[in-house]
Amino acid sequence: LERVLKSTLVNGLLAAIMATLVLGACGKHDGAAKEGDVIKIGSVSPLTGPQAHLGKDNENGARLAVDEINAAGLVIGGKKMHIDLISEDDQADPKIATTVAQKLVDNGVVGVIGHLNSGATIPASTIYHNAGIPQISPSATAIAYTAQGYSTAFRVMTNDEQQGHVLGQYAVDKLGDKKIAIIDDRTAYGQGLADEFAKAAKAAGAEVVAREYTTDRSTDFMAILTSIKAKSPDLVFFGGMDPQAGPLTKQLKQLGIKAQVLGGDGMQTPEYIKLAGADAEGEIASNPGLTLDSMPGGKAFKDKFTARFGQIQNYAPYAYDAVYVLVDAMKRANSTDPAKYLPALKTTDYQGVTGHIRFDQKGDVTGGAVTLYQVKNGAWQPLETVQSK
Amino acid sequence: MDIFVQQIINGLVLGSVYALVALGYTMVYGILELINFAHGEVTMIGAMVSLTVISTLVGVGIDLPGVVIVLLGLLAAIPVCMGVGFTIERLAYRPLRNAPRLAPLITAIGVSIVLQNIAMLIWGRQYISFPPILPQGRHQILGATITDVQIAILLISVVLMFGLTLLVKKSRLGRAMRATAQSPQIAGLMGVNANTVISLTFILGSALAAVAGVMVSAYYGLAHYYMGFLLGLKAFSAAVLGGIGNLTGAVLGGLLLGVIESLGAGYIGGLTGGVLGSNYQDVFAFFILILVLMFRPSGLLGERVGERA
Numbered sequence: 001l002e003r004v005l006k007s008t009l010v011n012g013l014l015a016a017i018m019a020t021l022v023l024g025a026c027g028k029h030d031g032a033a034k035e036g037d038v039i040k041i042g043s044v045s046p047l048t049g050p051q052a053h054l055g056k057d058n059e060n061g062a063r064l065a066v067d068e069i070n071a072a073g074l075v076i077g078g079k080k081m082h083i084d085l086i087s088e089d090d091q092a093d094p095k096i097a098t099t100v101a102q103k104l105v106d107n108g109v110v111g112v113i114g115h116l117n118s119g120a121t122i123p124a125s126t127i128y129h130n131a132g133i134p135q136i137s138p139s140a141t142a143i144a145y146t147a148q149g150y151s152t153a154f155r156v157m158t159n160d161e162q163q164g165h166v167l168g169q170y171a172v173d174k175l176g177d178k179k180i181a182i183i184d185d186r187t188a189y190g191q192g193l194a195d196e197f198a199k200a201a202k203a204a205g206a207e208v209v210a211r212e213y214t215t216d217r218s219t220d221f222m223a224i225l226t227s228i229k230a231k232s233p234d235l236v237f238f239g240g241m242d243p244q245a246g247p248l249t250k251q252l253k254q255l256g257i258k259a260q261v262l263g264g265d266g267m268q269t270p271e272y273i274k275l276a277g278a279d280a281e282g283e284i285a286s287n288p289g290l291t292l293d294s295m296p297g298g299k300a301f302k303d304k305f306t307a308r309f310g311q312i313q314n315y316a317p318y319a320y321d322a323v324y325v326l327v328d329a330m331k332r333a334n335s336t337d338p339a340k341y342l343p344a345l346k347t348t349d350y351q352g353v354t355g356h357i358r359f360d361q362k363g364d365v366t367g368g369a370v371t372l373y374q375v376k377n378g379a380w381q382p383l384e385t386v387q388s389k
Numbered sequence: 390m391d392i393f394v395q396q397i398i399n400g401l402v403l404g405s406v407y408a409l410v411a412l413g414y415t416m417v418y419g420i421l422e423l424i425n426f427a428h429g430e431v432t433m434i435g436a437m438v439s440l441t442v443i444s445t446l447v448g449v450g451i452d453l454p455g456v457v458i459v460l461l462g463l464l465a466a467i468p469v470c471m472g473v474g475f476t477i478e479r480l481a482y483r484p485l486r487n488a489p490r491l492a493p494l495i496t497a498i499g500v501s502i503v504l505q506n507i508a509m510l511i512w513g514r515q516y517i518s519f520p521p522i523l524p525q526g527r528h529q530i531l532g533a534t535i536t537d538v539q540i541a542i543l544l545i546s547v548v549l550m551f552g553l554t555l556l557v558k559k560s561r562l563g564r565a566m567r568a569t570a571q572s573p574q575i576a577g578l579m580g581v582n583a584n585t586v587i588s589l590t591f592i593l594g595s596a597l598a599a600v601a602g603v604m605v606s607a608y609y610g611l612a613h614y615y616m617g618f619l620l621g622l623k624a625f626s627a628a629v630l631g632g633i634g635n636l637t638g639a640v641l642g643g644l645l646l647g648v649i650e651s652l653g654a655g656y657i658g659g660l661t662g663g664v665l666g667s668n669y670q671d672v673f674a675f676f677i678l679i680l681v682l683m684f685r686p687s688g689l690l691g692e693r694v695g696e697r698a
Contacts, residue, residue, distance in 0.1 A: 047514075048505075048509065048514075048615075049615055050613060050615055052509070052514030052615075053513075053514045053515045053516070055514075056514055186668050211658075211666065212654075212658070212666065212667045213666050213667045213668030214667070214668075215668075215671075217619055219609045219611065219616070220399075220403055220609065222399035222402075222403070222651065223396060223399055223400075223650065223651040223652075223653075223654035223655045223667070223670070224654050224655070224667045224670075226392055226395045226396055226399060226651075226655055227392065227396075227654070227655045227656070227658070227659075227667070229392070229395075230392045242516075243516060243611075243613070246516070246518075246610070246611065247609045247610060247611060250609075250610050251609075254527070254534070254536055255395070255534055256527065256534050271515070271516060274516070274518045275516055275518050275610065275611050276610075277518065277521050277610065278521060
């Protein structure tokens, strides 16, 4: 019997491996190149799992840019080029992020737009760096991402240090909340933002009365909220994404906690309002950058995007800009060779949809504003935009 | 004190949902010794179908009380889930009934992934929110808050668990199920159609999963194609904790797991002086699970059963 079992097992495994190989081989290519040479650009975000809606949004942003560039015709080094966007799913999981990063490198991409989550972006950045492939994250905001000293790591969004700082000061100085409870989802992003927020809030004179944790897959927060209730805070800060922020707000109201909810860009989405329903009213969250309507090309982008893909979730304009920044550097360097266009990427000076994009030494976008929003009558309304240093 | 009571209430509500889903795992295991990993996904499909019906009814502006609309959603979800449960067994498990035990385990995982992806294609990657149509009443018990929805979840779970126990212990079908669990061959010789009994077991478990799915989405206010995975995993753990194959064990395991999680998340920070925070909530729950299994390998109420010949 053992031998039979073994051989069925082996056969089964072989079949499974073959199936994966076949499936993998016919991945998600953009169709064959029409004419001229092909530039392979990778796009990575979670396309399955709880954050799939945000991941698809990033991919759509990048795809819109790629299709526009292809339609307009791209000539680099005297040759007509066609961009092939290779989209991969990292499931917002650091382990899978490195696997797909390696897959993209092996596939011969010359640049990567991604990943979405800081927790996935950071481990993947090592692989891109070792391969010498430039990477622009549209949405990873953790400080650690660009603090590794990698010459290939860039981002087009303000980092958590700036955002957490603005949020901490706002909570204490503008809202006048002194007793603060903090919850984060233990991801590089959530934890990083919560830490920066805590630092700034303490510096401004607030007391952190509770520090609780959850995960980026949870939907039940009753237990941690109950222990927070005992500390009766004025404000509950959440470092994490909308799938958690929504139910968290709901359960907070359900338990009768009368505290302001404050969050970062992961919470400042239309999805949050849908999930929290009427309980979202009055809650505040920030988002790096300007409001879409006050972005230089925001209105035009919104029209183009919604006509094709529907509502913008959050980071699509950043993914869109990231593609243009990458292609802009290739054009200026007149080469698609990563080693040749990387220096050009460093000296980027590009007017995008989200703002004027320049990078500092580390690869962070310079300047950078943070806008605070509040839910009023079931929609996010901008409160104020704070220019960070 | 009121905080403690609140944590117990949180835990019991969470636990009764675990228990309902755990019953589905344990019933199938009891009869087939198969872990139906797709069971969590059946719960998800229940939530999705009911939400589609509820949203449509709310969307056309039908003038019915919220509770009635939710009940209509549930009535739509139950037959769909029954159908899904029946089909899963027919397509993925029955052809492998006499195959080595690992084979149906692998198809179970496969079915779970397939169902997730089908749900993603049908309902999209978005979270679907539950319309705020249910009564939002809050009541005070010993200083803790309990909502109408929580009370309803507790009551419905108790009634269903009681009903199921009665069915298995007293009815003709229940007797056939118990006989098939002991030995399908002998039960067959006594005139029990094992295939029918197994199909009915899947259908029954799936109906419970549909109810659990509707309750979870009403409670948390959302549904998502991925929601069945973690719920299924927790419910499976609850079934193992209570002793898989044992109905009372599944209920006990579910309630215990819910309460342990709540108390763990609520008190672990204070008890360890902030060294371990609420991020150790799941570690704590699984630590208890391992501890129980070390001393009682077949679970709290599980019987030690020899390997089937």
